[in-house]
Amino acid sequence: MIFFxxxxxxxxxxxxxxxxxxxxxGVLTKHWAIPLPNWQSLYIQISFAVILLLPNFLLAKTVExxxxxxxxxxxxxxxxxxxxxxxxxxxxxxxxxxTTSIFMNLALVFIAIIAVLFLNEKMHSYHLIGGGVSATRxxxxxxxxYPTDAAF
Numbered sequence: 536m537i538f539f540x541x542x543x544x545x546x547x548x549x550x551x552x553x554x555x556x557x558x559x560x561g562v563l564t565k566h567w568a569i570p571l572p573n574w575q576s577l578y579i580q581i582s583f584a585v586i587l588l589l590p591n592f593l594l595a596k597t598v599e600x601x602x603x604x605x606x607x608x609x610x611x612x613x614x615x616x617x618x619x620x621x622x623x624x625x626x627x628x629x630x631x632x633x634t635t636s637i638f639m640n641l642a643l644v645f646i647a648i649i650a651v652l653f654l655n656e657k658m659h660s661y662h663l664i665g666g667g668v669s670a671t672r673x674x675x676x677x678x679x680x681y682p683t684d685a686a687f
Contacts, residue, residue, distance in 0.1 A: 558636065563614075565632040573624045580620065637676045640669040 543551075569576070592598060600608060626635040644666040650656040 559625060561632040561636050564627050568628075573621060573628070576624055577617070577621050582617070634677075635674055640672055644669050 539588070571579070621637065623639075629639075647656075647658075647662045647666060651658050651662075
């Protein structure tokens with residue numbers, strides 16, 4: 536309730552729009568299964584991303600590619616964008632949009648684990664609670680089955 540009393544700032548609004556857009560993308564990808572191989576689908580997504588993001592990149596005042604940040608750029612471009620997106624597309628086509636979206640909750644758990652292991656971040660109780668809630672949610676969403684032939 537305190538969230539609504541303080542108001543929504545622009546970052547929270549953008550994250551809400553991003554989450555809704557991603558959810559809609561997952562559902563529409565499964566609903567309108569375009570007969571494209573996954574690599575071609577990924578290529579088209581990357582092409583549109585470049586078209587949409589390039590003007591802001593070119594208009595930015597402080598864009599420098601240096602030896603200090605090239606590893607971050609390569610990681611973001613190859614591992615976080617290319618490989619992760621390809622695996623997500625594979626997941627949607629093989630598992631379905633619903634199951635894939637359930638297991639996307641575990642991404643936050645892995646982010647926290649990687650931050651602790653490689654960035655020397657401190658593990659706090661809220662990390663453990665959030666990770667436990669995400670893992671429990673994934674377990675129960677897969678363990679609970681619903682009847683398919685319910686009478687109306």
